[in-house]
Amino acid sequence: MSQFRARLAANRAVGEYRHLVFITSAEIGPVRPGHFAALAVGGPDSAMLLRRAFSIHRAHAKTSAGTSIELIVSAKGPGTKWLVAQPEGTVVDMVAPLGKPFQLPKQAVPCVLVAGGYGAAPMIALAEELRSRGCRVDVVVGASTESKLYGVLDLKRMADSITVTTDDGTQGFQGLVSDVLPDVMRRADSAVVYACGPMGMLRAVSKVAASTGAIAQCAVEEAMACGVGVCMTCVLPVIGDDGVTRMVRSCTDGPVFRGDRVRWDAVGTVPDDALGAPTSAGH
Amino acid sequence: MSQFRARLAANRAVGEYRHLVFITSAEIGPVRPGHFAALAVGGPDSAMLLRRAFSIHRAHAKTSAGTSIELIVSAKGPGTKWLVAQPEGTVVDMVAPLGKPFQLPKQAVPCVLVAGGYGAAPMIALAEELRSRGCRVDVVVGASTESKLYGVLDLKRMADSITVTTDDGTQGFQGLVSDVLPDVMRRADSAVVYACGPMGMLRAVSKVAASTGAIAQCAVEEAMACGVGVCMTCVLPVIGDDGVTRMVRSCTDGPVFRGDRVRWDAVGTVPDDALGAPTSAGH
Amino acid sequence: MAVDISTALARLQLPAPVLTASGCAGYGRELDPYFDITAIGAVVTKSIMLEPRSGRPTPRMAETPSGMINSIGLQGSGIESFIEHDLAWLRKRGARTIVSIAGNNVLEFGRLARRLRMVEGIAGIEINISCPNVANRGLVFACHAGSAAEVVAEVRKHAAPGIPLLAKLSPDVTDIVEIAHAVIEAGADGLAMINTLLGMVIDPVTLRPHLGGRTGGLSGPAIRPVAVRAVYQVHAAMPQVPILGMGGIRTGRDALEFIAAGASAVSVGTAIFNDPSAPLRIQNELTDEIAAHGFTSLRAAIGIAHRPA
Amino acid sequence: MAVDISTALARLQLPAPVLTASGCAGYGRELDPYFDITAIGAVVTKSIMLEPRSGRPTPRMAETPSGMINSIGLQGSGIESFIEHDLAWLRKRGARTIVSIAGNNVLEFGRLARRLRMVEGIAGIEINISCPNVANRGLVFACHAGSAAEVVAEVRKHAAPGIPLLAKLSPDVTDIVEIAHAVIEAGADGLAMINTLLGMVIDPVTLRPHLGGRTGGLSGPAIRPVAVRAVYQVHAAMPQVPILGMGGIRTGRDALEFIAAGASAVSVGTAIFNDPSAPLRIQNELTDEIAAHGFTSLRAAIGIAHRPA
Numbered sequence A, B: 001m002s003q004f005r006a007r008l009a010a011n012r013a014v015g016e017y018r019h020l021v022f023i024t025s026a027e028i029g030p031v032r033p034g035h036f037a038a039l040a041v042g043g044p045d046s047a048m049l050l051r052r053a054f055s056i057h058r059a060h061a062k063t064s065a066g067t068s069i070e071l072i073v074s075a076k077g078p079g080t081k082w083l084v085a086q087p088e089g090t091v092v093d094m095v096a097p098l099g100k101p102f103q104l105p106k107q108a109v110p111c112v113l114v115a116g117g118y119g120a121a122p123m124i125a126l127a128e129e130l131r132s133r134g135c136r137v138d139v140v141v142g143a144s145t146e147s148k149l150y151g152v153l154d155l156k157r158m159a160d161s162i163t164v165t166t167d168d169g170t171q172g173f174q175g176l177v178s179d180v181l182p183d184v185m186r187r188a189d190s191a192v193v194y195a196c197g198p199m200g201m202l203r204a205v206s207k208v209a210a211s212t213g214a215i216a217q218c219a220v221e222e223a224m225a226c227g228v229g230v231c232m233t234c235v236l237p238v239i240g241d242d243g244v245t246r247m248v249r250s251c252t253d254g255p256v257f258r259g260d261r262v263r264w265d266a267v268g269t270v271p272d273d274a275l276g277a278p279t280s281a282g283h
Numbered sequence C, D: 001m002a003v004d005i006s007t008a009l010a011r012l013q014l015p016a017p018v019l020t021a022s023g024c025a026g027y028g029r030e031l032d033p034y035f036d037i038t039a040i041g042a043v044v045t046k047s048i049m050l051e052p053r054s055g056r057p058t059p060r061m062a063e064t065p066s067g068m069i070n071s072i073g074l075q076g077s078g079i080e081s082f083i084e085h086d087l088a089w090l091r092k093r094g095a096r097t098i099v100s101i102a103g104n105n106v107l108e109f110g111r112l113a114r115r116l117r118m119v120e121g122i123a124g125i126e127i128n129i130s131c132p133n134v135a136n137r138g139l140v141f142a143c144h145a146g147s148a149a150e151v152v153a154e155v156r157k158h159a160a161p162g163i164p165l166l167a168k169l170s171p172d173v174t175d176i177v178e179i180a181h182a183v184i185e186a187g188a189d190g191l192a193m194i195n196t197l198l199g200m201v202i203d204p205v206t207l208r209p210h211l212g213g214r215t216g217g218l219s220g221p222a223i224r225p226v227a228v229r230a231v232y233q234v235h236a237a238m239p240q241v242p243i244l245g246m247g248g249i250r251t252g253r254d255a256l257e258f259i260a261a262g263a264s265a266v267s268v269g270t271a272i273f274n275d276p277s278a279p280l281r282i283q284n285e286l287t288d289e290i291a292a293h294g295f296t297s298l299r300a301a302i303g304i305a306h307r308p309a
């Protein structure tokens, strides 16, 4: 993890998202699928102080120009709206790579990748990585609607099978990724599920994985202020190796967690059996 | 005075200043020399809330494109730095024309224009106006150094005489405008002095005018928050027709004041004989 | 779907919920070129004192991150001039007017109320107790329940019977609910909150306090979370007391935060310096927000943040 | 020209004037990748409590104009784990460490101080009295001179003799000077100020309080003028008392405002979330500012805003 300035080299629309390519001359550590970047937004006189976190879509080590870092950004609030509106040449302050990436299987086991919306951002690099290890790769990509699907073609090229779902049926099966996942996993005999998307999806995916005995690797998205582990805002209840539930930081202990370790039903709360719960008041 | 959105159509360097041309389709009232515009800066997510005031350099009524408003901007703090850094096409919220402009003589009397730094911004239009009324126009332009002089060539074209001063002697006489002003006024037998520049200069010019019995019309520059008369931050001590000193708003009662009416020595204070002085605490 | 945005501050019925904040809108006249000042809830005047007052020396303000700090010093030409010129204009213009009053001591507040009793066309009085009590070491009335209540009782005693009185509270207190209770007990019909936070900016060049008055009042979006919290706390403690909420309102969404926290109406201050048409713009944005949330009236949204989701 | 930036907080000598703010720098370790944590004045730890504590439910923060609001709820793994893992690491790393402690009642503060007495490598203790007193209706210790002094006296009684004690003050009081006097009387060697302002953000969609904890602490540049004012007031009243100033410091210029107002050192908090290398960057900027003003030492600038220009 290092902090550096990066120049926006390309900013183009992909469906409802923007594909941003940043170039930096800085030496940054090895980037693995699941790592994320935290960007400062708005410039020096901005009223926005907090960092914005984005999965690293791709990172290419030293070209002549430097290292490129690619993000897929959905304009949601003021910070992301500012970011996608930047012209090429804008320089931003970035911290990357951050967090714990997806854990890769030692053996060449069948893997299924499940992505919701921009959750597909890290999946293409992950699919490549798994293929290079000889794993079978099946893919399930979903979104609320067609324009919010990402990476379908790229993933199709690499995957042994791909299944697309949209809530409104504008492309692929009408429904949720979790509706089609059991079939896909049965067909492929998947041993590991890699998932990235909204909490609800991750929760459903973990349930499916649990029922088939597969391992689930889920990249969560909790609201972050710093991205580097000092603000304690990004916590969720996770069961440790000792069986104890703790409120852990998704930016440093995550964003990738084992699905069976996250207390999905309790996200947004502090379970009574969590270490140090219940809280008395205090900030 | 109206509030409208204006598009930055041109932004080019002139010495150490930037010449900004804005275009608006809005109908705005007649603009006279000495009027100013108040701009919101920094965009929607900016930490900067207060308006920035600038003398209107030129304003051309309805071309096909709309009305153009030209400003000469010196990058001082964050707001002006933001403004001069904007690319063409940037849309800003502007309020103009504001304030009381220079009063023009009824008869074709000899006038001298005194400008310090970007204080020359309104002087070119003023010179034209005075010439059109048949007034003799002499000009004294000064700045700390050559690169901070503005409008010398334009003014030379229109003036019967022009005298340039710089504190460091990089152009014209080394010294202050007030050093050369008495000679200029004696030679031209000036009846009215129009001045725009720093307080110190206006004070000196007013003194010179007083000594020769000429009328001084001074455009002052007091820190402004709103520009429209509601915040009461832009006040300075001015003697009214009734001989009473009041703290008056330079944005609505000014920025142009008669030099013999401003309590120059007391600017930045509340003179004991001002109406309602001394203040007890309280905001 | 049309939304009913009418509201009330105690006896004061208002056709619309957005007002100007005292000291940020002059006497209404300055803003009339930018929006129809009769279209908003009311104009709250700059605080009026008995005598003309020059205010503080300049610099009187500094821009701060998402806010500003000011030390105007209640400059004004006094109540007589206000009634003769400014109030007369407001009445002719047909603007609802809430007169903000400020005194150097308790008795002055009473004299101001008595003077206003003799004039027509005043919708209500906002009592600015966030000013220093010259009679008591310059301690701010609003910072102590006793002095705050004393001022309100004195105004109640002398003001026209039935005229709505709003006591304007300062956030610079340990327990704003205690002050709120005291001024309501003393006869205020409602509360205006919040006034500015006491702050200071040091000039980066001179390394001395930037303001002529050394300290000044911090305002603008920077203080909004403090203002929303204050309104929420007071509404929770005394839900029946009408609140005029303010502090950093810049958009309709900001205004809705105050309504949800328990305000019956809101005032817009510093945002006017950024956008002279802000009050009406914010009122229109607020109306759209209320409709977007599916409410048919503003009243339905008042205090909703206190109800289970 | 080299500038001497060494300073002191009472007995605590510091080679450099910029520290981290409690709760904004973890236990130092997280920031070490971004700057040399031994190069700044000291690391002030997240407030430590006796027992492990889960903190508040999420959402725990909201961005606000030029600031943020948080309700972390003092999450931590308790003093034993802190000493065993975090403090051990800090000592090995050679970072000066100020341990911030927080208790649910007066006695817990004493027990924390006693426990720390037995460990090496602590430069000082910051007493976070800006937390609720569970034993007394959750009233915040720092909001009342009595309870604030009680906590400090208890810590003094049990802490290692001679270890510098800083009492951390809350700005949410009517008279911060009164509280400052009380904690100094009670045995604090210096003051850390300010903690966050109590605030609230209403979620624009649900129209309910955004934070899991409903109210939270407002921090960041938005509150800087309040913090500078507080430091200035307290330094004016008790110039001999060392102050660790904080509240919205984002640049060396901001830091210099606090030094000029009377702080002997400063802490950087929220700015770290914007820029993880902020503490050292700000220290370097401050050094340049001091030189640019022609001072040969930081000490020469302390409190200069109080002297005639």
Ligand SMILES: Cc1cc2nc3c(=O)[nH]c(=O)nc-3n(C[C@H](O)[C@H](O)[C@H](O)COP(=O)(O)OP(=O)(O)OC[C@H]3O[C@@H](n4cnc5c(N)ncnc54)[C@H](O)[C@@H]3O)c2cc1C
Pocket: A036, A050, A051, A052, A053, A054, A055, A056, A071, A072, A073, A074, A075, A076, A077, A078, A079, A080, A081, A118, A121, A220, A221, A222, A223, A224, A225, A255, D062, D063
């Ligand atoms: C590990 C991780 C990976 C992510 N990957 C992507 C991605 O590849 N593409 C993409 O478009 N978005 C991604 N997000 C979500 C993205 O961070 C938020 O949409 C963004 O921060 C919202 O900022 P804003 O200014 O638009 O919204 P605001 O609501 O104004 O943000 C205010 C504050 O809240 C935080 N915040 C708000 N929503 C979120 C959220 N959903 N997640 C984290 N922080 C939030 C922001 O960081 C900021 O500090 C990711 C989030 C995480 C945690």
Ligand SMILES: Cc1cc2nc3c(=O)[nH]c(=O)nc-3n(C[C@H](O)[C@H](O)[C@H](O)COP(=O)(O)OP(=O)(O)OC[C@H]3O[C@@H](n4cnc5c(N)ncnc54)[C@H](O)[C@@H]3O)c2cc1C
Pocket: B036, B050, B051, B052, B053, B054, B055, B056, B071, B072, B073, B074, B075, B076, B077, B078, B079, B080, B081, B118, B121, B220, B221, B222, B223, B224, B225, B255, C062, C063
């Ligand atoms: C009537 C008038 C005409 C002016 N004409 C010009 C011009 O033609 N060209 C030009 O470059 N500048 C002009 N100025 C000065 C210009 O307004 C300031 O330089 C500018 O506002 C500073 O903004 P900032 O963000 O750079 O500085 P900041 O210090 O960040 O400004 C902060 C706040 O203080 C106010 N402020 C600070 N300095 C001044 C100042 N000197 N005058 C007024 N407000 C100030 C700003 O409006 C803002 O509200 C004029 C000022 C006035 C009052």
Ligand SMILES: Cc1cc2nc3c(=O)[nH]c(=O)nc-3n(C[C@H](O)[C@H](O)[C@H](O)COP(=O)(O)O)c2cc1C
Pocket: B231, B283, C021, C022, C023, C024, C046, C047, C070, C072, C074, C100, C128, C130, C168, C194, C195, C196, C217, C218, C219, C220, C221, C223, C246, C247, C248, C249, C267, C268, C269, C270, C271
């Ligand atoms: C320049 C200025 C002058 C003010 N004058 C007064 C005043 O005379 N009386 C008063 O009660 N409040 C006064 N206030 C406080 C505002 O009415 C309001 O309570 C405060 O600024 C918070 O609202 P805002 O953030 O929308 O400005 C003034 C505020 C500013 C910025």
Ligand SMILES: Cc1cc2nc3c(=O)[nH]c(=O)nc-3n(C[C@H](O)[C@H](O)[C@H](O)COP(=O)(O)O)c2cc1C
Pocket: A231, A283, D021, D022, D023, D024, D046, D047, D070, D072, D074, D100, D128, D130, D168, D194, D195, D196, D217, D218, D219, D220, D221, D223, D246, D247, D248, D249, D267, D268, D269, D270, D271
């Ligand atoms: C996320 C967060 C957590 C904090 N936790 C603590 C804490 O545990 N103990 C404490 O004394 N102050 C805590 N604070 C307050 C800061 O130490 C500091 O006093 C305050 O934020 C003002 O400084 P700043 O504006 O630079 O952040 C916290 C602040 C933030 C933003």
Ligand code: FES
Pocket: A223, A224, A225, A226, A227, A228, A229, A230, A231, A232, A233, A234, A235, A249, A250, A251, A252
């Ligand atoms: S985002 Fe700050 S600790 Fe995780």
Ligand code: FES
Pocket: B223, B224, B225, B226, B227, B228, B229, B230, B231, B232, B233, B234, B235, B249, B250, B251, B252
């Ligand atoms: S700038 Fe606001 S009154 Fe003049």
